[in-house]
Amino acid sequence: MKSITTAQSKTQLKINGDRLNQSIARLAQIGKLPDGGVKRIAYSKEDVAARKLVTDWMLKAQMEVRVDTAGNIIGRYLGKNPALSAIATGSHIDTVPCGGHYDGAYGVLAGLEVVRVLQENKIRLDRSLEVIVFTDEEGTMIGSKAISGRVIGDPGYYRRPDGTDIYTCLERIGGDWQKIAQARRSEQDIAAFVELHVEQGPVLESMHKQIGVVEGIVGQRRFNISVKGSANHAGTTPMQMRCDALVAAAQVVLAVNQIGNTPGQQVATVGKMQVLPNAANVVPGWVEMSLDIRDLSSLHIDSLLEQLRSHLEEIAIATHTQIRLHPCLHNEPALAEPSIQKAIARSCEKLNLNYTYLPSRASHDAQEMAQITDMGMIFVPSTQGVSHDASEYTSPEQCTQGANVLLMSLMQLAKIH
């Protein structure tokens, strides 16, 4: 009889929503801006203060806390069998220069709240549970890249915009550049990683869904597109004798928009353009622009790029220009593990929350964790899809719902079958 009661109380276990939302509000005090936003740049004194606060909270929740050589804070709530590989969650507490209260901080504090509620109910899971605060997500993602073993060897790459070198930065938060390789982890000690995050987009809100089960983080390719025409006098060059690079470029922008709008979940954008010589009385001779294209499937991106290339050839012939694509960024998609997606969906069903599957089109530490272990992500709605801004908002109720899904999912994953 006793064991049945225990089992029931476990399935009904809920996080403390008030405590979670108070913690989010308390952390947002550190680096608070006059407009209500938050500025907590990685390695700044605000970041250091926030790290101290979260560490104190972890210790109070009876976690073992350490800082690895990449400065990641790793809080561990011991399981019944500490020798088993752990289940990990977490996110980041650094922000962009004018960030909001939820991006990153929510995932860390929800992970902490999961441990708080387990600890006060004296529940030990089979596996240990880790809550990780990753270093500098908004800048270089050095924390999660160190865990996946993909840090770039050149320290110059990690120099801050203000000129501070990475040795000094990591020292400030308890890391050590010389030993950064030691931060690497593997599937042998992390069996799965689940990140809870605000969507930072409008999809869940527009579909009236409470939870997003993330299918993966999209792959991203970036190119420079150059268009070579010939510059000439805007008065004396007859229309039919022009090689106008900007007229060709305008058609390229439309072609990119067109492949973005074909059936599928891809997005494609020209966000940057430079015109030479950029003068009112000269037919443009040269244009450079960016192309950013993202999708969950690399094969689909390849086929869209193939279509785009043949379209660009037609434009080049029709406009008497040369159009070239120069690759400058190639990130492969990071797919979420189907069994973790199922565990998250099952949790939503048990909690009576409506959910949908969707890709993440923004980068997250979870994409690095996917390199070493099974990965999953949970999204909650962002009001009007706004993020990286003081007006970023997810209601206390929505924050509580997402954290309950996290609790239930982690409990499933930490169970030995």
Ligand SMILES: [Zn+2]
């Ligand atoms: Zn984030």
